[in-house]
Amino acid sequence: MTKQKVVVTDVKSGMNMAVVVPPALFTAEAKKPPLMPGYIKISKKKLLQNIETNGGARINAWVESMRASSPTSRRKSTQDQSTWTTKLPSALNVFDEITDASRGKQIVMFLDYDGTLSPIVDDPDRAYMSDAMRATVRKLAECFPTAIVSGRCRDKVYNFVKLAELYYAGSHGMDIRGPSKGSKYKKCPPSVLCQPASEYLPMIDEVYGLLMEKTKSTPGAKVENNKFCLSVHFRCVDEKKWSELAAQVRSVLKDYPKLRLSQGRKVLEIRPTIKWDKGKALEFLLESLGYANCTDVFPIYIGDDRTDEDAFKVLRERGQGFGVLVSKIPKETSASYSLQEPSEVMDFLQRLVDWKRLSW
Numbered sequence: 001m002t003k004q005k006v007v008v009t010d011v012k013s014g015m016n017m018a019v020v021v022p023p024a025l026f027t028a029e030a031k032k033p034p035l036m037p038g039y040i041k042i043s044k045k046k047l048l049q050n051i052e053t054n055g056g057a058r059i060n061a062w063v064e065s066m067r068a069s070s071p072t073s074r075r076k077s078t079q080d081q082s083t084w085t086t087k088l089p090s091a092l093n094v095f096d097e098i099t100d101a102s103r104g105k106q107i108v109m110f111l112d113y114d115g116t117l118s119p120i121v122d123d124p125d126r127a128y129m130s131d132a133m134r135a136t137v138r139k140l141a142e143c144f145p146t147a148i149v150s151g152r153c154r155d156k157v158y159n160f161v162k163l164a165e166l167y168y169a170g171s172h173g174m175d176i177r178g179p180s181k182g183s184k185y186k187k188c189p190p191s192v193l194c195q196p197a198s199e200y201l202p203m204i205d206e207v208y209g210l211l212m213e214k215t216k217s218t219p220g221a222k223v224e225n226n227k228f229c230l231s232v233h234f235r236c237v238d239e240k241k242w243s244e245l246a247a248q249v250r251s252v253l254k255d256y257p258k259l260r261l262s263q264g265r266k267v268l269e270i271r272p273t274i275k276w277d278k279g280k281a282l283e284f285l286l287e288s289l290g291y292a293n294c295t296d297v298f299p300i301y302i303g304d305d306r307t308d309e310d311a312f313k314v315l316r317e318r319g320q321g322f323g324v325l326v327s328k329i330p331k332e333t334s335a336s337y338s339l340q341e342p343s344e345v346m347d348f349l350q351r352l353v354d355w356k357r358l359s360w
């Protein structure tokens with residue numbers, strides 16, 4: 001029997017899952033045409049009921065989702081690739097269209113860090129950004145207000161980027177600070193601008209301790225404290241141990257209903273259930289910069305991860321600017337354009353700088 005891949009959101013954990021299930025679990029909805037090659041849209045409620053009653057497979061669903069979050073887990077077919085580039089053209093190929101659309105408007109740049117400005121590496125503590133990328137981002141920030149929006153703790157991402165003239169939104173946007181010096185776009189003092197989850201700090205610290213203890217028996221697992229959220233990395237965990245790790249994380253989180261789980265690239269991300277994400281951070285930053293109700297603002301958000309989708313969606317809903325997804329493989333996304341990897345991101349940023357300097 002052929003198995004099928006579907007994307008659902010776990011209503012209890014809030015986690016997006018791409019799961020592989022046998023056709024017996026599908027409703028008639030599954031017969032509708034797929035959204036993207038290899039994916040089928042079905043009733044989330046029905047699928048979750050089916051999953052829950054079909055062997056109590058919550059942990060299995062997590063593991064399937066963990067597999068799906070690995071870029072190498074999907075084979076690239078020629079059809080996938082051509083659908084992908086038709087649906088999401090390269091931002092480099094349509095550069096003139098982009099600059100035409102922004103004419104007369106204030107471009108504001110939002111950049112994710114891992115996988116966007118720095119290549120994905122095994123050790124999260126060694127995800128360095130190249131000097132060339134740093135120099136490009138520095139020039140970019142001279143041309144446009146620029147913010148880094150990351151799942152990482154703000155101090156940590158600052159220590160990688162090391163540019164004081166930028167805005168930083170760490171912990172998936174739950175910790176926002178303005179430029180500490182040298183920005184002509186500084187509209188506010190360099191103090192902390194927004195920390196909507198500060199009451200969760202003690203809980204996050206407690207859960208960090210529990211997860212460290214619980215996961216220490218799983219070789220390769222790494223828990224990262226991102227201040228207002230936590231990351232449990234499984235990039236270096238043997239795939240055979242993923243269900244063990246998922247069970248360990250689940251056993252801790254079941255006692256913390258005020259925390260939710262989402263997923264990034266080979267990482268389980270734990271954060272407060274508050275309605276705040278990278279999309280809200282983008283809106284907050286636009287407001288701080290004085291562009292809240294402006295029609296002539298043109299935000300560009302570049303990111304590679306599921307958590308960046310919240311920001312892409314906000315841009316679509318506002319009908320302003322656009323999102324650029326950094327990915328070599330097809331993904332469901334609300335972004336409008338794509339770039340394949342950080343080196344292409346650097347080329348795109350450099351072209352924006354050159355274009356802006358020509359028009360000065």
Ligand SMILES: O=P(O)(O)OC[C@H]1O[C@H](O[C@H]2O[C@H](CO)[C@@H](O)[C@H](O)[C@H]2O)[C@H](O)[C@@H](O)[C@@H]1O
Nearest residue numbers: 113114120121122124127150151231235265267
């Ligand atoms: O929003 P981001 O800036 O993209 O942060 C998301 C997570 O990025 C980091 O993890 C990812 O990059 C690591 C280094 O390349 C890689 O080892 C890991 O597998 C990726 O998931 C960061 O360590 C996490 O805390 C962030 O949540």
